[in-house]
Amino acid sequence: MTPAGPILDHHCHLDVDTGMGLAAVDRFVAAGGTHLIIINKPSWHLGPLPTTADAFTAVFERTIAIIDAAAERLPGTAWGCLGVHPACITQLVDKGGLAPAAAAELMCAGLDRAAARVGSDRIIGIKSGRPHYDVDAAVWEASNAVLQHALALAAATDCAIQLHTEAADALPDVAAWADQAGIDPARVVKHFAGGAFTGRLTPSVISRRDALTRACDRGIPFLMETDFIDDPDRPGAVLGLRTVPRRVRWLIDAGHADAMHTAHVTLPRAIYGIDTTGTLS
Numbered sequence: 001m002t003p004a005g006p007i008l009d010h011h012c013h014l015d016v017d018t019g020m021g022l023a024a025v026d027r028f029v030a031a032g033g034t035h036l037i038i039i040n041k042p043s044w045h046l047g048p049l050p051t052t053a054d055a056f057t058a059v060f061e062r063t064i065a066i067i068d069a070a071a072e073r074l075p076g077t078a079w080g081c082l083g084v085h086p087a088c089i090t091q092l093v094d095k096g097g098l099a100p101a102a103a104a105e106l107m108c109a110g111l112d113r114a115a116a117r118v119g120s121d122r123i124i125g126i127k128s129g130r131p132h133y134d135v136d137a138a139v140w141e142a143s144n145a146v147l148q149h150a151l152a153l154a155a156a157t158d159c160a161i162q163l164h165t166e167a168a169d170a171l172p173d174v175a176a177w178a179d180q181a182g183i184d185p186a187r188v189v190k191h192f193a194g195g196a197f198t199g200r201l202t203p204s205v206i207s208r209r210d211a212l213t214r215a216c217d218r219g220i221p222f223l224m225e226t227d228f229i230d231d232p233d234r235p236g237a238v239l240g241l242r243t244v245p246r247r248v249r250w251l252i253d254a255g256h257a258d259a260m261h262t263a264h265v266t267l268p269r270a271i272y273g274i275d276t277t278g279t280l281s
């Protein structure tokens with residue numbers, strides 16, 4: 001691949017109300033980026049705590065409008081994954097006063113709404129996971145039930161799923177649940193992965209130089225992301241949207257053109273069924 005080929009940031013968020021919004025897309029394009037997979041922001045960042053599945057639907061509709069607007073500014077296009085952030089359970093239990101099982105039930109209803117949008121309006125996958133911080137046993141158990149529900153939805157919908165989980169170099173329990181649910185673990189993506197992730201899930205590596213170098217040296221297929229959150233209150237909390245195109249050029253110069261073709265062409269097609277070359281004008 002030459003740097004003129006597709007460059008996909010596989011996991012980012014845009015906030016057109018309080019963040020940079022579409023201006024961040026323009027910066028991504030100016031840096032050489034071509035395609036985005038945009039994830040809805042956690043619902044409680046955009047309004048009150050959800051109390052019904054309709055609250056999730058409202059967030060999804062806003063996200064789809066943002067994806068449409070972003071797509072118009074890209075030389076490639078934009079797609080999205082919709083879901084329920086795993087930290088939602090802590091919000092619902094600690095601030096909303098719900099029992100863990102009731103919180104999980106509401107989150108599963110939100111995921112049902114997300115899965116219903118897959119295949120239309122540019123939505124190509126589901127987003128789920130489990131807390132990346134310490135929680136009590138009841139919350140952990142309920143979170144794993146939500147995650148397994150999301151895997152079952154991905155299997156039934158025949159779509160990919162992105163997972164936000166604890167930092168780990170493998171998630172064998174999740175891979176086993178994917179098998180049980182009937183979804184290929186390779187279509188289950190560990191979002192915000194480090195460069196040492198192994199196992200049967202696909203890593204989406206956070207685009208820091210050290211993580212990318214480690215991933216390239218190990219020769220395991222990976223996607224690239226920034227997890228740009230577009231939150232003006234947390235500048236620098238994650239990487240900016242120009243990072244992936246810059247790192248792609250840096251890695252190609254370092255001799256990793258094959259890994260970049262895998263990250264930006266082959267894996268997106270294999271995991272999501274999307275065509276990053278055919279959609280590039």
Ligand SMILES: [Zn+2]
Binds near residue numbers: 011039227
């Ligand atoms: Zn994210």
